[in-house]
Amino acid sequence: MTDGAIAVVRAGLLTTVxxxxxxxxAHLGVSRSGALDRRAARLVNRLVGNPESAAVLESTFGGCAIRPRRAVIAAVGGAPCPVLVNGRPVAWGASVRVEAGSLLEAGWATSGVRSYLAFAGGIAVEPVLGSRATDLLSGLGPPPLADGAVLPLGTPTGQRSPVDGTLPWVAPPLELVLRVRLGPRADWFTAxxxxxxxxGVYRVSAASNRIGLRTEGPALERVRPEELPSEGMVLGAVQVPPDGCPVVFLADHPTTGGYPVVAVVDDRDLGAAAQAAPGTPLRFALLG
Amino acid sequence: MRTLPVGDRALLIEMADGEQAGALHAELLRRRSAGTLPAVREIVPAARTVLLDGVDDPGRWARELPHWKIPSLQIEEMDVIEVPVRYDGPDLAEVASRWRVAPNEVAEIHSSIDFRVAFCGFAPGFGYLTGLPEDLAVPRRATPRTAVPAGALGLAGSYTGVYPRSSPGGWQLIGRTDLKLWDPAREPAALLSPGARVRLVARR
Incomplete structure (x- = not known):
C-alpha cells in the first residue's frame, strides 16, 4: 500500500534508490547491492521513524531536489551537504517536515561523496528479489532517478524517531585507512x-563507482602470470586487475571474477570507502 | 581440497577441478536441505572453487571440511531442464570449421551433450554450462560484439551459455532460445541455477 509520492525535480549526477x-x-550472479554507506542509510531511516531496512535515496556528489506530493517527514544524512526547504536552510542530519508541494533540496556535498535522503514510509517502488535497491551492474531494481520521475512512498509507521536531535557530524578523515586481511590469493603476488x-600510499581514483573503489598507486606485481579461473567474490575484496592497481569491491560488485584477490577489506571500513572522494590518500593497514 | 581465507566472514574452498567443485557444491546443498549445514549466507560455486560467504567461524569450517565425505557427482540422477534451441547463430560456420564438421552437424553434436550448470556469473541468470569435451573448446571472438540479443546461445572455451538479456559479449554464437532465462517476477527467477542438468533440444 502506498499513500503518496515524491516527484524528482532535479535528479543530480547520480541518485539511486x-x-x-x-x-x-550471489550464486545466480546477483550482487548484494544496497546502500554503499549502510550506517548512514540506517541512521536517516531512524531519523524519520522507518525500519532501518526501508528504501532511501543515495545521491552522489551533487545532491538532488525532491517535491513530495503530501506532507512528509524527511531527513538528509551521510555526506554533509546544505539542506534547503523552499530555498531556506534547514538542519542536516535531523528530521524535518516538508509540506505537500514544497521543495526539499540536498545540495552539493561539502565533504564525502554520498548523501542519503529518507522519507517517512520509505520509497515504495516494487521490490525485486526482496530488495528495492538499484544494482547498476546487474540492472536490477529501479533505474537511476531522472528529472520528472515520480516515486511512490509507503505508509509511515507513525512511530517517533528513536533518534533524539541531530546526527553527529563526522568530519571525513584526510586519509582513508582500510583495514585488510590477506588472502585468498596473496600468494599470487611478490613479497x-x-x-x-x-x-604504500594510494589515492582514490575518479573512476570509482558503486561497483568498486579504484585506486592509483604502486602497481602490485604477480609471481603467477597465468589466468585465474573464475571464482566467487565478496564485498570488500581487493581485486588486482592486469594494471596492478587494487580495486576494492563495493555493493554492486560482480559475484564471480577472474583476477586474483590479494586481500579483503574489513566490513566496518566500507562505509568510509564509500565516502572517500577522488584524490583522497588511501592506505591499506594489515589486520591480524 | 584447499581452504583459503577470505576476510573474517568467508572462505574459499579450492578443489582439483570443476567436477569436484560441483560435487562439493551438491554436498553443501544436500546438507543445507537436510538442515545439518551451519548458517551460511551465500554458497557460490565457480570454475573449481566454492565460496562460502556470511559464515560465523570460517576457521571451524576450514578445520572440518577436509573430513567431509563427498560423493562424486551423479549427473544421471538429476532432473533435466530442457532448453529448445534453434542452431542458427552468426558464428555457426566459424565453430563448424574449428570442429572440422559441416555447419548443420554442429546442432547434432552440441545438442547430444549432457550439460551441467557449473556456476552463474557475468549477469543474473547467466549459467556457465560444462559438458563440452575439451577438444571442442573454441576461443572467444577476437572482438566482442557490442550487443548480443537475449536468448543467444554461445560458446567460450569449453563453456556453453545463454545470454539472459541483451548485453555486450565475446562468446561464439551458435543458436538462440525463446525461453526466458531470467525473470525476476518468476519463482525461481533464474531458469538455470548451479548444479542443474541441462539438455539443449535442437528445433528447426
Whole structure:
C-alpha cells in the first residue's frame, strides 16, 4: 500500500534508490547491492521513524531536489551537504517536515561523496528479489532517478524517531585507512607487492563507482602470470586487475571474477570507502 | 581440497577441478536441505572453487571440511531442464570449421551433450554450462560484439551459455532460445541455477 509520492525535480549526477540490498542470490550472479554507506542509510531511516531496512535515496556528489506530493517527514544524512526547504536552510542530519508541494533540496556535498535522503514510509517502488535497491551492474531494481520521475512512498509507521536531535557530524578523515586481511590469493603476488600494498600510499581514483573503489598507486606485481579461473567474490575484496592497481569491491560488485584477490577489506571500513572522494590518500593497514 | 581465507566472514574452498567443485557444491546443498549445514549466507560455486560467504567461524569450517565425505557427482540422477534451441547463430560456420564438421552437424553434436550448470556469473541468470569435451573448446571472438540479443546461445572455451538479456559479449554464437532465462517476477527467477542438468533440444 502506498499513500503518496515524491516527484524528482532535479535528479543530480547520480541518485539511486537503495536499501540494505539483496543478499543470498550471489550464486545466480546477483550482487548484494544496497546502500554503499549502510550506517548512514540506517541512521536517516531512524531519523524519520522507518525500519532501518526501508528504501532511501543515495545521491552522489551533487545532491538532488525532491517535491513530495503530501506532507512528509524527511531527513538528509551521510555526506554533509546544505539542506534547503523552499530555498531556506534547514538542519542536516535531523528530521524535518516538508509540506505537500514544497521543495526539499540536498545540495552539493561539502565533504564525502554520498548523501542519503529518507522519507517517512520509505520509497515504495516494487521490490525485486526482496530488495528495492538499484544494482547498476546487474540492472536490477529501479533505474537511476531522472528529472520528472515520480516515486511512490509507503505508509509511515507513525512511530517517533528513536533518534533524539541531530546526527553527529563526522568530519571525513584526510586519509582513508582500510583495514585488510590477506588472502585468498596473496600468494599470487611478490613479497614486494604485499609490502607495497600495506605500506604504500594510494589515492582514490575518479573512476570509482558503486561497483568498486579504484585506486592509483604502486602497481602490485604477480609471481603467477597465468589466468585465474573464475571464482566467487565478496564485498570488500581487493581485486588486482592486469594494471596492478587494487580495486576494492563495493555493493554492486560482480559475484564471480577472474583476477586474483590479494586481500579483503574489513566490513566496518566500507562505509568510509564509500565516502572517500577522488584524490583522497588511501592506505591499506594489515589486520591480524 | 584447499581452504583459503577470505576476510573474517568467508572462505574459499579450492578443489582439483570443476567436477569436484560441483560435487562439493551438491554436498553443501544436500546438507543445507537436510538442515545439518551451519548458517551460511551465500554458497557460490565457480570454475573449481566454492565460496562460502556470511559464515560465523570460517576457521571451524576450514578445520572440518577436509573430513567431509563427498560423493562424486551423479549427473544421471538429476532432473533435466530442457532448453529448445534453434542452431542458427552468426558464428555457426566459424565453430563448424574449428570442429572440422559441416555447419548443420554442429546442432547434432552440441545438442547430444549432457550439460551441467557449473556456476552463474557475468549477469543474473547467466549459467556457465560444462559438458563440452575439451577438444571442442573454441576461443572467444577476437572482438566482442557490442550487443548480443537475449536468448543467444554461445560458446567460450569449453563453456556453453545463454545470454539472459541483451548485453555486450565475446562468446561464439551458435543458436538462440525463446525461453526466458531470467525473470525476476518468476519463482525461481533464474531458469538455470548451479548444479542443474541441462539438455539443449535442437528445433528447426
Amino acid at each position: 537503495q536499501d540494505l540490498g539483496r543478499p543470498g542470490h 614486494a607487492a604485499l609490502k607495497a600494498l600495506t605500506s
